Amino acid sequence: MAKRKAVSIKDVARESGSSLTTVSLVLNKRDRRISEATRDRVLQTVQRLGYRPSRLAQGLQSQRTYFLAILVPQLRHAFADAYFGEIISAIHDHARSAGYKVLLEVADEDFLGTRQHLELFDRHFVDGILCLGVTNRDDYLSDFERHDTEQAARPRPVIIVNNYLPGHRFNFVRCDYHEAGRMACEYLLELGHRAIALIHGAAEVQTTHDFRAGIEEALARAGLKLTPQRIEDGFYTEEGGAEAAAKLLKRDRAITAIIAGNDKMAIGAISNLKESGLRVPADVSVVGCDDMHQAAFCDPPLTTIHTPIYEMGERACDRLLDLIEGKVASVEETHPVTMCVRKSASAPRTE
Amino acid sequence: MAKRKAVSIKDVARESGSSLTTVSLVLNKRDRRISEATRDRVLQTVQRLGYRPSRLAQGLQSQRTYFLAILVPQLRHAFADAYFGEIISAIHDHARSAGYKVLLEVADEDFLGTRQHLELFDRHFVDGILCLGVTNRDDYLSDFERHDTEQAARPRPVIIVNNYLPGHRFNFVRCDYHEAGRMACEYLLELGHRAIALIHGAAEVQTTHDFRAGIEEALARAGLKLTPQRIEDGFYTEEGGAEAAAKLLKRDRAITAIIAGNDKMAIGAISNLKESGLRVPADVSVVGCDDMHQAAFCDPPLTTIHTPIYEMGERACDRLLDLIEGKVASVEETHPVTMCVRKSASAPRTE
DNA sequence: CTGAAAGCGCTAACAC
DNA sequence: GTGTTAGCGCTTTCAG
Numbered sequence A, B: 001m002a003k004r005k006a007v008s009i010k011d012v013a014r015e016s017g018s019s020l021t022t023v024s025l026v027l028n029k030r031d032r033r034i035s036e037a038t039r040d041r042v043l044q045t046v047q048r049l050g051y052r053p054s055r056l057a058q059g060l061q062s063q064r065t066y067f068l069a070i071l072v073p074q075l076r077h078a079f080a081d082a083y084f085g086e087i088i089s090a091i092h093d094h095a096r097s098a099g100y101k102v103l104l105e106v107a108d109e110d111f112l113g114t115r116q117h118l119e120l121f122d123r124h125f126v127d128g129i130l131c132l133g134v135t136n137r138d139d140y141l142s143d144f145e146r147h148d149t150e151q152a153a154r155p156r157p158v159i160i161v162n163n164y165l166p167g168h169r170f171n172f173v174r175c176d177y178h179e180a181g182r183m184a185c186e187y188l189l190e191l192g193h194r195a196i197a198l199i200h201g202a203a204e205v206q207t208t209h210d211f212r213a214g215i216e217e218a219l220a221r222a223g224l225k226l227t228p229q230r231i232e233d234g235f236y237t238e239e240g241g242a243e244a245a246a247k248l249l250k251r252d253r254a255i256t257a258i259i260a261g262n263d264k265m266a267i268g269a270i271s272n273l274k275e276s277g278l279r280v281p282a283d284v285s286v287v288g289c290d291d292m293h294q295a296a297f298c299d300p301p302l303t304t305i306h307t308p309i310y311e312m313g314e315r316a317c318d319r320l321l322d323l324i325e326g327k328v329a330s331v332e333e334t335h336p337v338t339m340c341v342r343k344s345a346s347a348p349r350t351e
Numbered sequence C: 001c002t003g004a005a006a007g008c009g010c011t012a013a014c015a016c
Numbered sequence D: 001g002t003g004t005t006a007g008c009g010c011t012t013t014c015a016g
Helices: A009-016 A020-027 A036-049 A055-062 A082-097 A109-113 A116-122 A140-145 A177-191 A206-221 A238-251 A263-275 A309-324 B009-016 B020-027 B036-049 B055-062 B082-097 B109-113 B116-122 B140-145 B177-191 B206-221 B238-251 B263-275 B309-324
Strands: A067-072 A101-106 A128-131 A158-161 A172-175 A196-200 A231-233 A257-260 A285-290 A303-306 A332-335 A338-340 B067-073 B101-107 B128-131 B158-161 B172-175 B196-200 B231-233 B257-260 B285-290 B303-306 B332-335 B338-340
Touching: A009 A020, A009 A036, A020 A036, A055 B055, A067 A082, A082 A101, A082 A309, A082 B101, A101 A116, A101 B082, A109 A116, A116 A128, A116 A140, A128 A309, A140 A158, A158 A309, A172 A177, A172 A309, A177 A196, A177 A206, A177 A257, A177 A285, A177 A303, A177 A338, A196 A206, A196 A238, A196 A263, A231 A238, A238 A257, A238 A263, A257 A263, A263 A285, A309 A332, B009 B020, B009 B036, B020 B036, B067 B082, B082 B101, B082 B309, B101 B109, B101 B116, B109 B116, B116 B128, B116 B140, B128 B309, B140 B158, B158 B309, B172 B177, B172 B309, B177 B196, B177 B206, B177 B257, B177 B285, B177 B303, B177 B338, B196 B206, B196 B238, B196 B263, B231 B238, B238 B257, B238 B263, B257 B263, B263 B285, B309 B332
Parallel strands: A067 A101, A067 A128, A128 A158, A158 A172, A172 A332, A196 A231, A196 A257, A257 A285, A285 A303, B067 B101, B067 B128, B128 B158, B158 B172, B172 B332, B196 B231, B196 B257, B257 B285, B285 B303
Antiparallel strands: A101 B101, A303 A338, B303 B338
């Protein structure tokens, strides 16, 4: 079995009785007024031979790959996570419609240790990178900025998706978690709640702090404070949310409402509350954040803050392409969130 | 801002005072007995300049890309699905350790319609493809076999992950769903169940039929039959499982056990049974299939068939590499499954 | 309107 | 031991 010899532009030239240049010109629609006749002849030959230009050769020539990398953090099966999954879908869809392919990478110790994040650019694997699930400790991001030679170099196209790093000038597209926290809290305050607790996500994620600050701001306006005993870490997981809820209520039975930093923790919390014989929302109201698909289907349907995750992914991808094409020099976008009222929050019990 | 001019092998040659060949030889460890001295000199220059070979150029030369594509079906956010997510993780991990990068593609109408699945090979995007979530209607798979020229051509390296297509000679690595069905059913029979129902997955997926056949075989041995009214389609989703369970029990209150084609449907079924006031397993036993992460954490913890999903992904990736490297001509592997007993199945109620 | 030829960065025969 | 050279498949001046 001989290895199939791919048909190259040469074959097309020979078969169509024209030159390499002509074929290339026709294919790339360079308007150098190729005659209709030659054009058709070439196109037909291309068709007949099933010729497809090699992107390796094209890339070598153009110094562009039309590949994007998605960098996800190392979690237990990050790809099986609904939050990341939705963003990845969004990026993939948008990238494809723009003619780009998408590469998957996990930014684990091995990957970063061997500096593969830099190889991605230096060895011409990709034209740009989208970073998901970034934390404040991800200093590999600075590597992308550093100029490796003394020559003035354009920064590499890299963008952080739905997060940011304060104090740095990394590009990002995110939604407003400060506003999200504020909205969730104000909603509960309006319902009449005074004893509001927070289950927040991982502390090394910046938006965790924004979310909390938003809540504190709303509470402060109402003359209230978020005391340490009304705060627990739920690590962004369902299990974490469940445990946090348990601790919170054991410590302070007066709590009538819980805000969770994401829907998973909210769902975990609800399941724990129900197990403990508490009714949601009759006894304790719960508000989530993100508005994932499942938020509408749990029991009770989750009242949550809608953060446009999918649109974030699309938008980030789009702006990255702008960065790549040099249309913009930097990207710092913060998008609004909206309240999504379902059934998991109501007026507090009256004791 | 000048675009950073990547350092090439030429620069290394010049700076180290040797020729292109020497540098290439050193880097590729072709043992043509380069003297220690030159070797060190070259290596140091490489280090100093931060030289990294362009894989575009290497690829053009070697006609290899060291990329693999993962083809997933078009579902609502396929990447957010735990089942696919776990396989994708497995493939990514294994591919990376073998020096391959992983590309993501969704096999939707647009993709297949524009024959991008063939471009993947023809335009040198990838060296091989892994197909997930394959159904009996996916005739695009045959395209990979067809020789586009009259010359003898090696079939393109493509492998189906955790499924297969009977009547075709496509490569696959899967686990034994016939056995899975048999095991689940026999387990219930041993517990004393006689009225066993099935919630199966999508009918266009081959393993759905295998699973059912396994169940029927076990029932037949016990002198029982799976009547049409004890079968429902749950479409592999939680919602589908819930609805199927409702229909099943409305139609036939005698049912004491339900087998579901995957864990999601089992979980959906359980939630519906509980809502209807039935206890699991006291009133109705439920057995799932797959043993996903969440199977251990639901209430009651799910008794299920453990299908080694992650290992399937790894194995499929490994065999695909064999195919690419010509070590094997075809792959048809079926792996065993095991029973995973938790709490969702018990002896039937005695009426 | 079309073709010859250089070059993208790398590898590997084939000299020397 | 090391260097020269011819491609890999394509794009793009620059001549004609």
